[in-house]
Amino acid sequence: MIVLLLLAILPVLALILRSKRSRSHPPLPPGPKPWPFIGNILDMPTVQPWKKYQEWCKEYKSDVIFLDIPTRPTIILGSAKACFDLLDKRSNIYSDRVVLGWNFSLALMPYTPRWRAHRRMFHQEFYQGTVNKYRPAQRQHARALLSWLSKDPQNTRQYIRQFVTSVIFFVTYGRKIDSMDDEYIGLAQGAVVGFSQASIPGAYWIEFLPFLRHIPSWIPGAASKKLIKKHRPLTVSMVDKPYTEAKIAINNGTAPPSLAASLIDRNIRKYGGTNEDPVYDQVIKNVTGVAYAAGADTTTSACSSFLLAMAMFPEVQKRAQAELDRIVGPSRLPDHDDLVHLPYIQATVMEAMRWMAVTPFGVPHAVTSDDFYNGYHIPKGAVIVPVSCCPMAILRNEKDYPSPDEFRPERFLNNKGNIDPSIRDPTTIAFGFGRRICLGRYFSNNTLSIFIASVLHVFNITAGVDTTGKPVELSTEMEGGLVAMPCNIPCGLEPRSEAATQLIREEETKEV
Ligand code: HEM
Secondary structure, eight states: OHHHHHHHHHHHHHHHHHHHHHTTOOOOOOOSOOBTTTBTGGGOOOSSHHHHHHHHHHHTTOSEEEEOOTTSOEEEEOSHHHHIIIIITTTTTSOBOOOOSOTTOTTTSOSSHHHHHHHHHHHHHHSTTTGGGGHHHHHHHHHHHHHHHHHOGGGHHHHHHHHHHHHHHHHHHSOOOOSTTOHHHHHHHHHHHHHHHHTSTTTTGGGGOGGGTTSOTTSTTHHHHHHHHHHHHHHHHHHHHHHHHHHHHHHHTOOOSOHHHHHHHHHHHHHTTSTHHHHHHHHHHHHHHHHHHHHHHHHHHHHHHHHHHHHHOHHHHHHHHHHHHHHTOTTSOOOGGGGGGOHHHHHHHHHHHHHSOSSTTOSOEEOSSOEEETTEEEOTTOEEEEOTTOTTSGGGOTTTSSSTTSOOGGGGBOTTSSBOTTSOOTHHHHTOOGGGOOTTHHHHHHHHHHHHHHHHHHEEEEOOBOTTSOBOOOOOOEEESSSEEESOOOOEEEESSHHHHHHHHHHHTSOO
């Protein structure tokens, strides 16, 4: 019955929307041929969607592709130029989002004053000039990670996640994460996994037709609503629980310094006893909650891809270690302050952000007015998907990055061995565009840099064996939704020398 209703309503809706769109406008960008009434709904890939986006860019020889989704036209952008032209230069109309239900997250809020208030508060704590205050926490956690990895390298994937999560929780709530069994890790991981899957473009088209919420789950697009609903209790707890705990500690005078503590303190001093107090209290809760949601999987993915690259390109590993040996030496671990003297390590960090796209289709934007680009009509309300792994463009673009499949930090160096500013820095793309550009990019870069320098300083990295004793197969296959992770990561981490083992042991006696 419901399927019949669906079949009856969709054609009418599609016709109305399409006739509104086609009135006196230039043509839409090229793309796969739509089916009568249902457009390209059935063409939308929901598993590893970036592969299909790449194929379309190639097939239609265009860096702007149109997908006819009756309720939400979708545009794929497959070149840096198209992304900068639209999402950056015209960001006044390209900064909206498709709302998916994560109401607390500023990363998904529509382009409204509410989003602006959240973004302003987050920015104050994470802009370039202030993030270095988090370096001691990042360094200490990176050093703790060396010890975990040396004892149990088969669980490398879990320890990387624990390291990234611990840094974010420590900075945000002043809370230590002692193991992967920590309640908050489970909460947050569950919430983020559900969301990441649900946000694949086309997986969510059904969201715009609430009256169809009972349709069978085999119809494409139906699954995302269920996913979001299933994970909602985890999401609520992920945002509420650590914040409530932090507030209790503040009231008891037992709170360690943290982002939550300083924001709450500032709010009380500025708005305590006024009507604004509860309003800003909610903003603080959301802003602290989004730090984990937006920062944990993304940074974990970048750290994991780096390890994979080291095992697949051992000559890069050797060259990076030689630089560390020369500049830092065997008697201490590297620090953030060393990085300025370590151009090859800096280039390795840049290459880690380029080689495997962390968010292969960015975080989709939405356009708030009709627009025209390269002779094509971009319809108002369209979802705009910047595809950062498209081979003809962006991070895997032959022209900007020759032999793009190879992990080659040298590409960012000039003939004096310094960073060459004429080569496009991949972080200008990997962190998104315009007014929605990633707010955690400087923080994340500090975490990734100290992770890379510390791990390379003490370990030789090879494929190794996994927890079942099977040799790890190295490949560049990625899995996931909004955030992609390498399917396999190496587990063969061996201390490079007696001196390296000694450095790791010394750290074990220190408090994180
Ligand atoms: C390798 C690590 C990371 C990558 C690749 C990454 C990537 C991105 C991307 C692609 C966007 C969307 C930009 C756009 O819409 O054009 C984004 C947004 C965002 N990121 Fe990150 N991110 C990373 C780490 C972090 C961290 C560590 C934090 C927090 C501490 C963070 C906080 C945010 C926030 C709050 C937004 C939403 C901005 C808005 O919508 O106004 N990110 N990130």
